[in-house]
Amino acid sequence: MTFAPERITDLYPTRGATEVASPRQDPVVWSAPGAPGPISAGHLADYERDGFLAVDQLITPEEVTLYRGELERLISDPEMLADERSIVEPKSREIRTVFEVHKISQIFAGLVSDPRVVGRARQILGSDVYVHQSRINVKPGFGASGFYWHSDFETWHAEDGLPNMRTVSVSIALTENYDTNGGLMIMPGSHKKFLGCAGATPKDNYKKSLQMQDAGTPSDEALTEFADAHGIRLFTGKAGSATWFDCNCMHGSGDNITPYPRSNVFIVFNSVENTAVEPFAAPVRRPDFLGARDFTPVR
Numbered sequence: 001m002t003f004a005p006e007r008i009t010d011l012y013p014t015r016g017a018t019e020v021a022s023p024r025q026d027p028v029v030w031s032a033p034g035a036p037g038p039i040s041a042g043h044l045a046d047y048e049r050d051g052f053l054a055v056d057q058l059i060t061p062e063e064v065t066l067y068r069g070e071l072e073r074l075i076s077d078p079e080m081l082a083d084e085r086s087i088v089e090p091k092s093r094e095i096r097t098v099f100e101v102h103k104i105s106q107i108f109a110g111l112v113s114d115p116r117v118v119g120r121a122r123q124i125l126g127s128d129v130y131v132h133q134s135r136i137n138v139k140p141g142f143g144a145s146g147f148y149w150h151s152d153f154e155t156w157h158a159e160d161g162l163p164n165m166r167t168v169s170v171s172i173a174l175t176e177n178y179d180t181n182g183g184l185m186i187m188p189g190s191h192k193k194f195l196g197c198a199g200a201t202p203k204d205n206y207k208k209s210l211q212m213q214d215a216g217t218p219s220d221e222a223l224t225e226f227a228d229a230h231g232i233r234l235f236t237g238k239a240g241s242a243t244w245f246d247c248n249c250m251h252g253s254g255d256n257i258t259p260y261p262r263s264n265v266f267i268v269f270n271s272v273e274n275t276a277v278e279p280f281a282a283p284v285r286r287p288d289f290l291g292a293r294d295f296t297p298v299r
Contacts, residue, residue: 008277013196014157014197016198024248026166028051029048030126031123038119051188051248054235056241066107067265074101074105075138095138125269125271130296130297131292133289135266136264141181141257146255146256149252151194153167154216154248158279159282161280166274168244173238173263176238176260177236183234183236184253187249190248190249194248195218201215272297
């Protein structure tokens with residue numbers, strides 16, 4: 001006797017005929033009240049309310065130098081330029097992003113398993129975690145393009161098959177983030193509502209979306225409503241600072257037309273109790289370097 005595979009209820013329909021906003025069905029902080037961890041109870045409450053948590057200095061200046069040197073080594077490596085895990089800037093044809101850096105580099109693998117980093121992820125998600133995605137981002141001066149407004153979870157649910165909002169990202173600054181060089185913008189509180197976007201997902205959508213988002217992009221009308229309701233927060237900070245943010249935050253970044261580069265390392269932790277299934281709104285899975293299928297907990 002054979003059995004059909006168990007179907008998982010789609011709590012967050014998206015990529016349909018119309019754009020639909022619906023309340024979040026999942027907790028924001030998954031750990032029990034008073035659970036031990038590096039985040040204070042007050043800051044954890046702020047994270048639950050706003051969807052993000054800024055840390056003025058997560059890593060030391062000496063560590064910034066180490067990680068920035070490793071970033072420079074990777075983006076200047078001719079082999080990385082030809083690697084499918086590297087995304088190039090359309091105008092300059094220089095590397096702007098390298099994915100799966102925790103597997104490419106032992107130095108970045110060490111950062112992923114650092115208690116200051118993975119400890120916060122475990123505390124927020126209330127379980128062991130694995131890396132759903134990692135990358136280094138390079139936004140050089142004089143014209144590096146930004147990323148349009150979006151919810152990461154919308155893509156990870158639609159195209160990677162993450163069932164629930166039990167995923168957290170951390171962006172660690174390796175250069176200073178000014179208010180002028182294309183920094184991260186988040187709409188505080190936007191994580192409490194899911195915006196299901198309109199339009200079907202093209203096959204191999206990731207090849208286009210990694211350079212310019214199309215499928216999964218909110219409408220101007222929806223973004224205006226979100227911005228009017230929540231406002232917009234722009235993150236600045238010294239190299240070594242970090243921003244933790246919920247997977248469903250509406251966020252984006254502008255172009256960098258200043259002389260001052262902006263580079264960061266970006267790590268996405270997912271709960272081992274929220275492992276990926278088949279995509280909810282895409283014809284095929286994205287490659288593993290975008291949405292991991294190795295669910296081994298970070299130790």
